[in-house]
Each structure stands twice: as C-alpha cells, then as structure tokens.
Amino acid sequence: MSSFFTTSTSQRKRKREETNAAPSTKRKNMSSKVGAKRTMDVPARGRRDDSISSDGSEDEPRRKIISDEEPTASSESEDEDETGAERRLRLAEQYLQTLKTEVDETGFDAGEIDRDLIAERLQEDVAETKGRLYRRITSTLSFSTAVQTSFRSLSSSVTSIAICPPYVYTVSKDLQLTKWELPSPPRLRLPNPTRKRPPKPVGRRPIKLIAKKGSKRESKDPNGQHHTAPILSIAASSTGKFIATGGADKRLIIWSADTLTPLRVFTQHRDAITSLAFRRGTNQLYSASRDRTIKCWSLDELAYVETLFGHQDQVVDVASLGMERCVSAGARDRTARLWKVVEETQLVFRGGGSSEKRRPGRRKEGDNDLKKSYSEGSIDRVAMIDEEMFVTGSDNGSLSLWSLHKKKPIFTIPLAHGLDLAMKPEEASAEATPDAKVPERQPRWITALATVPYSDLVVSGSWDGEVRVWKVSGDKRRLEGSGVVGRIEKEGGSLDVVDGAQEDGEDVSVMGLINDISVFERGDNEKDGLSIVAAIGTEHRLGRWQKVKGRNGAVVFEVQKIPRTEDPGEGDVQEEMLKNGT
Template sequence: MSSFFTLPASQKKRKREPPSAGAGAKRAGPVKRKEERDESISGSDISDDDVPAARKEQYESSEDEDEDETLEGEDPAAKRVRLAEQYLANTQKEVLDDVGFDAADVDAENLRRRMGERLKEDTAESRGKLYRWIADGLDWSRAERKVTRVEGKSVTAVAVQGQFVYTAGKDRAVSRWEIPSGQPPTKDGKQVGRASKKPKRVAHSAGSRREKSNRDYQQHTGAILCIAASPDGRFVATGGTDKKMIVWDAPTLKPLRVFTQHRDTVTSLAFRRGSNQLFSASRDRTVKIWSLDELAYIETLFGHQDEVVDVSALAQEKCVTVGARDRTARLWKVVEESQLVFRGGGAPSKPKRDRAAKGTAEPDLPEAKPHNEGSMDRVACIDDETFITGSDNGSLSLWNIHKKKPVFTYALAHGLEAPLPLELVSAEEHPDEAVRGEPQPRWITALRAIPFSDTFVTGSWDGCVRAWRISEDKRRIEALGPVGQEVEDVTALLEQEGIPASSLVNGALQAMQVGAQSEAGVAHGVINDLAIVDVGERGEEGVLVAAAVGTEHRLGRWSEMSEAKNRLMLFEVPRKVAGAELGEDGDEGVNGVAETNGVVGEEDFAGFD
C-alpha cells in the first residue's frame, strides 16, 4: 500500500500547468495596483502642508526633475533614498552659505593634524630618535614651587606616575602623595575651603629593623635607596641596603612580592618604557631583569668591575648603567646578549678660546684647576643613541653610542664647594692656611631626562635644581638656569667690567655663574633624586619636576647638612607666553601658545636626522 510518505520523490512533485491567457490577465491586475500603490507611497511621504513654503518650490522642482530621470533598474525604494540624499545635500549647502564654515571639516582638519603629529612621534620613537624640542618653550624661572615636609630620615628616592608621587627614605618608609591640582574643592557648585598647595599623603608603609632576622618579613629592614613606578600605574618597586627588592601594589602600598636574588645593596631601579619589565642595579656588580606581570626573575647581566649605582632604560630591551669607580658606562643589548663599554675618567679638556678674543689685550685671569673624574654616578637616556652621565667631579658628559669618548663635557655643572673654616679642618690653635685645601666640585647627585626630548635636569647640594638642554646637532650641553629662580647673568656683569667671557677657560665662567645662582637657592639640602614628566597631553601645559631633598647623601653619611630639612619639592614649570610668537595674522595658538606648542610640526620635524 503506497502513500504520500512512501512515494518516490519524482512522483511527489506536481506538474505545473502552462499559464493560460486568462490567468495571466488575472495576475497582471494586482501587479499594476502594487506599482501604483508604491508610487502613491513615494509621493505621500511629505505632504504639501508639511513642507515649508521657502523649500516647497525647490523640493517640487527637484522631484519633478528626477521623476523623469529614473535610473535604469531603480526600484521605488532606491529612488526615495536618492531623493532624500539630494534633499539633505541641498539643505547642507544652504547652511554652509549662511554660516560660512563646516564644523565637521574643522574637526576633521584638527584630527588630521593631531593624528599626523602622533604618527610622526610614534615613528620617531620606534626608530629611537630624539624628536621633541621643548626646552626653549618652557619658562623655568617662573616655575611654581610646592613643598611638603617629610618626617623621618633623609629622603632618598622619588618617582611620578599620573597624579601621584612616590617617595622613599632611609627610615624604611614608602609614601604615596597626591599632586595638588591648585583648584579648591567644591560642593554643589560652592567653594569649600582653600586650594591645596602642598602634596597630600594618601598612603604610607613603613618597615621595621627589628624584623631583620625574619626571612618571611614582607617589608624593608634597611634604608631604601631607590624607587620606580610602572608605566601602567599598577606596581611600585623599591630597593635598599637590606639586599631586597620589593614590589608593592601602587594604590594601597601593600607588598606583593619580595625578591632576594641580589647579594648586596640594590642601588637603582628603572622600568622599561611602555612595559612592566624592570631593571635593577646593585653593589654586587650585577644588573638583573624582572617581569612584574608574572612577578618573576628573568636573567642577570655581568660585566662591571665596581658597584653599579644607576640604571636607565627606554622602550627597547636595552639599558645603560654606570659603574661608579670603574668609570665606565655600559649599554646592555639584552636580545643580542652583548654590551658596549664607554670609558670615562680624566679631566675635561681645555676649551678653545673665541677667535675674536685672540690677539686682543686681556687681563691675566687665573684658570680653574681641572678636576679628574673619580666616580661615574648618574645616567639618563635621551634616545636609543644618546645618553648623559654625571660624575663626582661635577661634570656632565654627553655620549653617543657610536663613539667611545664623550661628545661633549660640561665641567663644574653645580659649581665649587667653598673650603671649610680652619677651625674645622685643623685642631691646632693657629693652623696654617695651607691646610684649608682647595675648593672641591659639587657632585652630580641626581639626573633625569624627558625621553626623546632635548630637556633634562640635575641636582646636587648647592640648593638648586638646574635645567639643561641638548643642542640641535646633539653635540653640546647648554645651561637653562635654575628651576624656579631668577638670577643675574654673570656674562653681562663681566661685559660691564670690560672682561670678555671668552677669557675664562676650564669652567671658570660656569663656576662664577653657579656661585651667583647658589645664593638664591631654594632646595636647601642634598637633592638625592629627581623625576620629570609632562603635564597635559604631550606637555601642552608644561612639565612637572619632583625633587627628593634630604639632609645627607643617599649612599652615605659622610656629609650631613644640619640646617637642611627632609622635603618633597614639586616644581610646576609653565610654558612661555607666546606674545612674540604670533602668527602672520596676529592670532595666537591653542591656550595662548604657539601652534607647535613645543612639539615638532610639519616643517621643523627633526626626528630622522
């Protein structure tokens, strides 16, 4: 017995009968009515009463023109869309005629310019080239100073990340400070209290020396000498004399992990730019690499012949270290497993006199005694090919990785220290003047730079944080003066006395300039560490300089300044007012500053030299 479900597929199909003339006539009617309905719908979307009188005639004329110009194969729905687009285009044209500009085009132009600048910066940074020339656009003398007292022992380290500053000291304490915004707190639109002018401590964690024998103790049991904050703001790392490197949770300052792989004091820490890879330097003559994402140790770098006292790194898997009394700076190429050695030592070379001064009658002025370099203590990377070092003879040296000797050396960057009184030098009742000794240079105790820019700052114990810049040809270091101070120019004073500045050689002019500036110093104490970051997007609002000021040097207690105080100092350096930098039409740039705003533009871009 067969059924519909058991029949073959060929028998299930029903044969279609050929359409008859009557059937075709019957189907032609509904199709025609459907087309008429579509046409009526397309014409009834906008009634005559809804269209404004000013645009009714234009709309009807455009509809009449396009009614006959229906594209081939265009259905009614597509036609309606085309008519609507044309209506919008005509309306936009009227608005442009009335207003005069298109806001969308202005936004697109601004976006294109900003994206172009960002693309150039990213490309230059990927190539490791210096591309930001911002030193001349900053007003260092008008820097606003904000100071807060830090209780305890000497402050040795400082780091800045976002809106927070992290400090550490010899009292085994780590603190987190909030940078004051300068605006008073508000409530319901009303002013409440005054604007905060001092950093506010929002987190604090102190170790204990009594737990020195406890291996499970998760905090420091000795003086902290260095601190670093991760670029993403998640971690803070510290190292000290207890041979520990501790990783903290940045918001709460709770210890996450304690590393004890170093066999001596941890002296310096530096995060790789844009990642959580960390480099640590130690007195055990090694440099170790860590990954804080996994809280794990990676590897150890060997090569220095003395303690490694400072380390600096940029975006690539490279770092530069200085080895104190081995007087070498080393560039470590981690991926290639190689290193480049740059040897210092000796005294700065004697500068050449100006050609205009040759052959002229000049008074015999004493030349400053050259001071040999005994220890290379500080380093800061500028780009992948340029870095700066600071030494105990007060010299700043500019290096290029393609040369084994410094490209330029600036002697006596922070001047000379006056000799001690005779009663402090000798115990005799009437000591000889010869026992007093000669003035000694002030060491470079702190050095930091803005990566891929021409700007860096230094510190010593002369009471000043000094700003410097690198020349456009990357062959000279030029002084910009102390931060937050206005001093007289020694060169102008010498010209008034008829003494040409070119007659002062071997750093004598620098020493006189520094001596005049030290009288107006504001950072009384030893500047043990510095941090410098941009304020605003790409430094549009200036830069922020943080200084850790202590009563004694971070690496020892051989010199203590009893009149100094342990402080955290913030210098907010604004940009210069562009009064003389107006455009051709007399218009100022954004925020009253030139349009380039210290960032390389299309014409002065110099990242690919």
C-alpha cells in the first residue's frame, strides 16, 4: 500500500503541482467572457465573478432612475441657491428625523442600554484596579450652596469621624463613641413665582442611635472593654462590619458596627494610637501610633499581622486605598512614607520646605506678613488621591501634592488657610501697660484633610471657620482652589485666603477647630451629590496647646450636583435656584 512516505520524490512533487493547478483553472474561469456558461465546480464563485465582470445590464434601470431624478434635484438646488454646507445640513436633519421616527415606532433597546452601562462600569472598575485617577467631579458640584446641618448632644471636642453610609460614627475626648444615622439630603425645589426669593432648604439633623462611654476609673483593669483615656481616632470598614477606635490609653478596640459591641481589645502599641485606616473593600486595618510604628491587622481573624518600622518621630496620620499599601505622615521627622506591605519596602518622601510664595488676597498697607517665609516643621495630615498620588498638610499651612515618581512635592499651596488673627497687646503681655509690639501672625495649620478616592476632589480644614475645596488639575501637576463649602464667593474675585472670613467679620461655616473630615458620595457615582462631615472642637485632637473659640460637635454639608440641561431657559432657572440657595 503506497503512502506519502513510500512514494518517490518526483511523484510527490508531481502531486503538489497537480494541487496547485486548480487556482490557475479558476483564474481562467474568472477571465472568461461574460456570456460563457458557468462550470459546476465553483458555482458560487462563478456567479460572483460574473456579477463583477458583467457589462452592467442589470444596473441600467437603476441608472435610468437616477438620471431621471438628477435634473429635478439640480433644478431645486439652483432655485434655492443651496450651498454644499446647506445641503449637508439638510441631509443631516433628514437623517435625524428618520432616526427619531424609528425610535418612536420601535422604542429604545433596554438590553443595549444595559450593556452600555455595564461596559462603562467595567471601564471604571479597570481604572480603579489600576489605581489611577479617572473621575472629574469637582466642577460638577455646587459647594457654595451646600446645606449645613449640625449634630446634637456633643459636649466635648470631637476628635475623629468615620462614615459607612448612611451611618456616621464619632469619638470625642470624653471617651464617648456614638453612632448616628444621616437622613436623605434635601432636594432642589422649583421657585415659587409669588415669592421674590425661594426659601433655603433645611436639612434634617442626624439621628442619634447608640452611644457608648468609657470611664477613667477602669484604667487599672487589664480586661476592660472600653477606652480609659481620650479617644483620638476612628475608622469604619467599607464592608460595614467593623468599627475600630484608638485612644491615648494605647488600646485598639474593635467594635461591631451594628450594635457597638466590643469584639476584641488589642494592646500591642506602646503609646497613643493617633490614626486608623481600613484598606478599601477589605477588613485589613492599619494603625499609626506615637511609638513611631504602624501595625497591620486582619479583622476577619481579629488578629495582629505585622509592624512597619521607619519613622523617626510619632506617626500622626495614615491613609490607604485598594492596593495592599498605605501612606503615613511622620510629624516632625518631616517625611511621608509609602509602605508596600507585600514587598516589605517603603518609599520616603521628604518635606521641610517653606511657604515662600506670596498668597493672593487683599493686602493692607504696611502689612509685610504675606512676604515672609514660614518653614515646615511638621507634616500632620495625609490623604491618598489614587495609588500613585497623595496630598499632605503641614503646620505652616502648606498643602502639598506628591507623586510616587518624585521625592519632593510636585506642587505646594502655601498658607492654604491663611494667617491667624493678630494678637492684641493685652493678650500678648501680662503687664499693666503692655507694649504695642505683638508677636508676628502665624499660619493656620492643616488640621484635617480628605479626598474622594480616584477623583480630583480634595477637602481641607483648619480653624478659620471654613472647609476649603481643591481640585487636581487635568495634567495632575497642580492643585487649584475651588471655593469654600457653604459660602458664596464674592464678586470680582476669589475669597480672601489670607485673612479668612473671621477677620472680615462675616458669618463662618464652622465655629471651632476642624479636627477631622470625612466625605462620601450620595447615590451611584455622585448622582445625588456629596456629603462632607466635619468633626469640630474647641481644641486640637492631639493636645490642648491650640484652643479656639467655638463649639464642640460635628457638621454635615449636603452638596448638590449642578444640573446639566440642554434647554437654556431651564438651565437659567436652575442656576438662579443655586444662587438663591434652594
């Protein structure tokens, strides 16, 4: 029996030549004249080739129809003197009218719309997985017309705040942990033509649900289930299962988010716990302490994982997002450090700059404070924008933008909250006849900092009575001011960022020192606006060296989204509504 391997080389070559002969036969059939009879070997190919090579006998009626219509169209265009652009516009309008008729007859395809929404959501998930900024929401929100509501039943300085929508958790220096429920935000209402100015909507106060209070008398009890010293920090897991609190008593307590029942008390830290942060979407926790360490915890097992060493001073703030890494602020070692937990490495970012640039704003004659340089002595606050960018706030009022690709800040806003008020001679001296010379004005610290993850929105706070909003520029190289929450900018320029609202004698948004800020979006992808919750006190959360006049408590700002309409009249009405605060 013969096979391919038993036949001779000449025969194998001959067989290949025979197989290659078929295309030449087809080419001959393709090049045959039009009226030739098609072969049965390639009927489909022959019909197609025949139609291509035909002399156009079937197209003659169509050509006659077109030729009959051309004189009419040309005559109409000549009568109307229609240009090429006008003709294209007319054809586009006819096309849109045809589409509209088809939509009215058949309706929308809900399945296709769902597929588009799912595709958009998948793109966002991919961008978030890569850890990059992918949303621009600052310009879509009306911060100046935010509705403000205060919390009740808070008698001591609120040191920290955490949100797990729709619940808010606050801790204070009087050892109290409180759970609140936020009501739905007020809606925009249509203006009443009979009234000159529509009434401003009033938000409902948060509802107090549960409160737990510790006691200093239990400080000697090693099995105590509550704090025995001021609570300095709190964090809520995004899964809505755990609440973590840390205090000056060196205790880290894990609570059930539903009932505020203590689940576990950790005492591994050797000094006060100053900040807590959950990894986004997980129950992995990072705790920062004055003992110059950061510890990692797994709350699924309620267990300690490891300790991160490196800071040369107390760690006062820590932040984290989706990846297994965190960023910390080292206070007076003037460094911010990015910890890659899996790789067991860290990146060190060194501050220590000075606010040499002159801030814009109203300036009185003879006032040289704006030209002075204020050195950075401590980095007190840090917040992550995405996995490659973060912002820090310092004791000289500087707000700095950082990137993982550079060890120095890529942009710095000096005196972000301006200078403190000038002291009076009798306040600066205890003498009966004090000298007129008073100490120089000092910058207001950045005492609170927050971001909306993977967006261009940054929020900061101090003790100037204002919650300020900043936007990351399109090229991710700058920070730009976007106004003050709950305060309308003046005509002819931006707000005075140097003196602030307190020196102007105007109403301020917040009376007191802002110790912490937490932000969350209402609805799906901020379609219902944004909520900003600020923790307020009369003294700094970490000590009593900075006291201001004000009240203890918390404030929530409901920021509405700016309506986007194509109707100019409706847009003007909604813009007027926003200006009137409705």
